[in-house]
Amino acid sequence: MAWFTRAKTGAEGTPDSEKNVRTEGLWEKCEGCGQIIWRKNLEDTLYVCTKCNYHFRIDARTRLELLLDGGQFDEHDTDLITTDPLEFKDKKKYPERIAEASLATGLKDALISASGLLDKRPVNICSMELKFVGGSMGAVVGEKITRAVERSMARRAPPEADTTISGARMQEGAISLMQLAKLSAALMQLDEAGLPYVSVLTDPTTGGVTASFAMLGDLNIAEPGALIGFAGPRVIEQTIRQKLPDGFQRSEFLLEHGFLDAIVKRNEMKAYISDALSFFAG
């Protein structure tokens, strides 16, 4: 049985732009310092608080627009959709959950696979969408990243992944976990082909995915203050019976302990990746 299929046409969700107009206010409260900020000003600062440098969460599409030249990109594999192989049901049936997420985000699963130019250099970027079932990874996400890696090898354009993930998707059980092995294998082929892979970890990147492709970059970089971890702090405290240090599982703590190569502010991210790709290109 296939774990994903092509969606029938006519099942599109409401596009982001329309939804934003309907549901979002003119003001946002900064989670870092509590300041109330006019939304228009936030757009100008790339959704970063100018007072405390708090990086607001942004959606997958906005992230791609910030990184790629002219905010322009081609999307790939937009019609892949889960087949609900386990016929999973918790409070809701899994297909109902997918349909709701689709309506809210305009996407068919939790990832946009894009290709475009980053400082005139062709790249493939996989950007995760947190608002789609918590940005969790099932067979569609695994397949889309694998195809992006294959596309990169065919065109010699390096891939980059923006991760914001809550781990493997419960509703696809072991099939989700198999994606970890599938992606690790695809990235190994990429490595053998001599192409670089940059992983950008954004708030939040957690779960089994942190333990695989999010941390397998030739360069693993993160935005300031991002929550990055495997299990949550409460579970760890209960297991080791010790109080965790302040700032545990934040970018700065991980950099200090050697899990990250750099922390890069959002307004410097594009230039940083561009420099890195030039470096890798020799």
Ligand SMILES: [Zn+2]
């Ligand atoms: Zn602030």
